[in-house]
Amino acid sequence: MSPKTAGPNAAAWRKIVDRFDDAVTPPANAFVRTNLFADGVAALTRLEVQVRRRIERQSTTWLHLFNLPTAGDIKRVRGQLSAVEARLRDLSEQLEDQGSVKRR
Amino acid sequence: MDAGSLLEGLRRDTQRHLYRARNGIRYATGGVRPESGLTPKQVVWSRGKAVMWRYDSDQRTRRTPVVVVYSILGRSYILDLRPGTSFVQWLLDAGLDVYLVDFGIPDHVDATNTLETYIDAYLPRAIEAAMEESEADSVDVLGYCFGGLLATLLVAGHPELPVQTLTVMATPIDFTVTEGGLLALKRGRLEIDDLIDDTGNVPSETVHRMFRTLKPTSGIATYAMLWERLWSDEFVEGFQAMSQWAADQVPFPGATARQCLDLLVRRNLLTRTGRLPLGRRKVRLSDIKHPLLNIYAEHDHIVSPASSLALNRLVSSEDITTLRVPAGHIGLAASRSAVRTTIPGLVAWLGNHGS
DSSP: OOTTOOOTTOOHHHHHHHHHHHHHHHHHHHHTTSHHHHHHHHHHHHHHHHHHHHHHHHHHHHHHHTTOOOHHHHHHHHHHHHHHHHHHHHHHHHHHHHHHHHHO | OOHHHHHHHHHHHHHHHHHHHHHHHHHHTTOOOOOOOOSOEEEEEEETTEEEEEEOOSOOOOSSOEEEEOOSSSOGGGGGOBTTBOHHHHHHHTTOOEEEEEOOOOOGGGGGOOHHIIIIIIHHHHHHHHHHHHTOSOEEEEEETHHHHHHHHHHHHOTTSOEEEEEEESOOOOOSSOOTHHHHHHTTSSOGGGTOOTTSEEOHHHHHHHHHHHSTTHHHHHHHHHHHTTTOHHHHHHHHHHHHHHHOOOOEEHHHHHHHIIIIIISOHHHHHSEEEETTEEEEGGGOOSOEEEEEETTOSSSOHHHHHGGGGTSOOSOEEEEEESSOTTTTTSSHHIIIIIHHHHHHHHHTSOO
16 A cells, blocks of 8 residues: 555545556566566667667758758767866866965 | 525535636636745856756754755755745744755756766755855755766765765665666666757657656556645645646756666666776775665656665664655655655664764
8 A cells, every 4th residue: 555545435436546546656666677578678678779770860861961060070079078078177176276275 | 305405515515616617718728827936045156058056044053054955856846846835935834944956957068967966066066065064063964866976976976075964865775676778778668869850869759758658657646636636726726736747847868868778777786796986996886874864656657666665774874764655756855754754764863863
C-alpha cells in the first residue's frame, strides 16, 4: 500500500484509485529493475541520437553548399570556446589562490 | 443530525467546491507559483558557479557552524522550500549557525568539472570561509543525498580540515542495487556519451527522466491527493512548490557523470574496497574517525536505506548514530516527519557532540 493512500473514511472514488495504484505500482516498480527495461531505455535513447545525427548529416550538405554553418560546425566552435573559458576560469582561480597565499 | 449541523455541512461543502474550482483553474493555468528560498541569507563565499550562503539569525546559540553541502543534482531550495517548510529555518530556530553550499547551474564551462573540482577545489575553501566568517575553530559538516557523498569524501580526503562531526542524509554509498534508467547505464546498455548534449553535460531533462523512471506510477497517488485536497490553499501551494522543485532539475557535468558511472555505479568501489581514486591519491573511508550521524529515509525510493547504511561499516568512527525517519527521500528534509524526527534527532545529536 502506498504511503499516500487515503484513510478508511475516504470517498469511494479515492478508494478505487488507491486499489488501482496498489495493483499497478508493484509490477511497474519491479519492471524498472529488469534488463528488458534497461534495454528499452537504451534502445529509445540510441534511436533518438541516430535520428538527430541523420538529420544533421542530411542538412550538412545543403547548408555547406550555401556556405552556411551546420549544427556540427557550431558544436565544434562551441566546444573550443568552452575549453578556452574553462581554462580561463582555472587560471583565474589559480591567480586568486596565489593572491590569498601572498596576503597571508 | 439536526438542521444546524446539516446547514453547516452544506455550507462547508459548497465553500470547498468553490475553492476547489478556483484552485483547480489557478493550478491548470500556472497561476499559483509560490516562491522558494525566502529565508534571508548572505553570500559569504563563491567560486565559479558555487556559492555558500550564511543564513541570517539573531538566535545563534551553538558556536560551531554547520556547513550544509547540497547535491550537484537538483536545486538546493528544497531545503528552504517555503515559510513553514524550511529545513534551514528549522535549524536556525534550533540556534544553529547555518551555511549552505550550492553548486549552481552547470553550463558548458562546467562540463569538465570532476569530483576533484568539488571535493578538492571548492569545498575546502568553503569550509575555511565559514570558519573565518563565524570566527570558529571547527565546523560540523552535513551533506544531503549526493551532497552527503561529497561531504563524506571531503572529510575522508582532507584530514587537515577541522571538521568536528559528519552528518549524512539519504546518502548513496552502495550501488549494488540500481533501478530505472541508471540500470541501463550500469549494465552497459547505455553510455554517458549517449546522453551528453552539445554543452558537454547530461541535460536537465534527461536527469529528470532518470528520476521519474525510479517510480513510474508516482503520479497516480500524488494527483489523487491533489484532487482530494484541491480546496485547501495551503495544500495547493505546498504541492505546487514541491512540483516546481521536482521539475526544476539542473544539468549534470559530463566529466563528473563519467567518473561517477565508472567508479561508483559500475565498479561500486566505495562498497567493494572502501577507497576511491581522487586526484593523485586514493581517498579511504576508513580515514573517517569523526562522530557520524547517518540519517536515512525509511521509504526512500531514490537512495535505498541499505545504500545509505553501508557507510557505517566502511568508516572507522567509534561514535556512529543511525537515525531512521519515516518518510521518503524528500520528506526526510521537507515534511512533517522532518519536523518530528529529523530535526529533533539532528539537533540533539549535534548538541551532544561539541560546543
